[in-house]
Amino acid sequence: xxxxxxxxxxxxxxxxxxxxxxxxxxxxxxxxxxxxxxxxxxxxxxxxxxxxxxxxxxxxxxxxxxxxxxx
Numbered sequence: 001x002x003x004x005x006x007x008x009x010x011x012x013x014x015x016x017x018x019x020x021x022x023x024x025x026x027x028x029x030x031x032x033x034x035x036x037x038x039x040x041x042x043x044x045x046x047x048x049x050x051x052x053x054x055x056x057x058x059x060x061x062x063x064x065x066x067x068x069x070x071x
Contacts, residue, residue, distance in 0.1 A: 006050045006052050
């Protein structure tokens, strides 16, 4: 099953870098704490500091945001 995940570039300077997953409700929710979330449009359009990835089994690919916008 393919998942769409994101990380915020600014978080890599800390000891932890939260991972967010795109849910069916259209929000990127932090894994382990779904209280922290961002709207899909924020991660795709409004904030260039998010990196988006496709994750399927053991394969991880960085993807261009525009190719995923239709999700």
